[in-house]
Amino acid sequence: MTKATTKKATDTFEGLLAEPARAYGSLTLEYYEKLMAAQLEATRRYADFGLAQARAWIDVRDAEGLKKVMEDQQKVAQDLGDHLKADAEKLSELSQDYLQKSQKLVEESMKSVTEAAK
Numbered sequence: 760m761t762k763a764t765t766k767k768a769t770d771t772f773e774g775l776l777a778e779p780a781r782a783y784g785s786l787t788l789e790y791y792e793k794l795m796a797a798q799l800e801a802t803r804r805y806a807d808f809g810l811a812q813a814r815a816w817i818d819v820r821d822a823e824g825l826k827k828v829m830e831d832q833q834k835v836a837q838d839l840g841d842h843l844k845a846d847a848e849k850l851s852e853l854s855q856d857y858l859q860k861s862q863k864l865v866e867e868s869m870k871s872v873t874e875a876a877k
Contacts, residue, residue: 779868786864790857797853801846808839 812835815828 779864779871782864783861786857786860790853793853794850797846797849801842804842805839808835808842811835 815831819825819828
């Protein structure tokens with residue numbers, strides 16, 4: 760093989776395989792980083808909810824305290840439901856964005872392969 764042939768083969772490999780693989784790997788890494796950050800944030804928030812509830816129940820000393828904790832349960836349940844819904848929407852948006860960007864990368868890769876085959 761001559762140097763020109765070797766360079767052409769290297770450039771073809773780089774353009775058709777290595778570059779798209781790096782782009783996809785970078786996109787995937789970014790997605791999982793955002794996904795883990797969202798999961799950690801949600802876990803922290805739910806742990807805080809649970810600990811706050813445990814503290815509230817421990818502080819019950821009389822019937823009035825019990826009544827207050829029971830009344831607060833509705834607000835806590837509503838807040839928790841709102842956070843669950845927001846978290847589900849956030850995860851859905853992350854997944855949709857990842858899917859769209861992945862699809863775009865595949866289309867660009869296929870376009871490159873088609874152009875190289877000509």
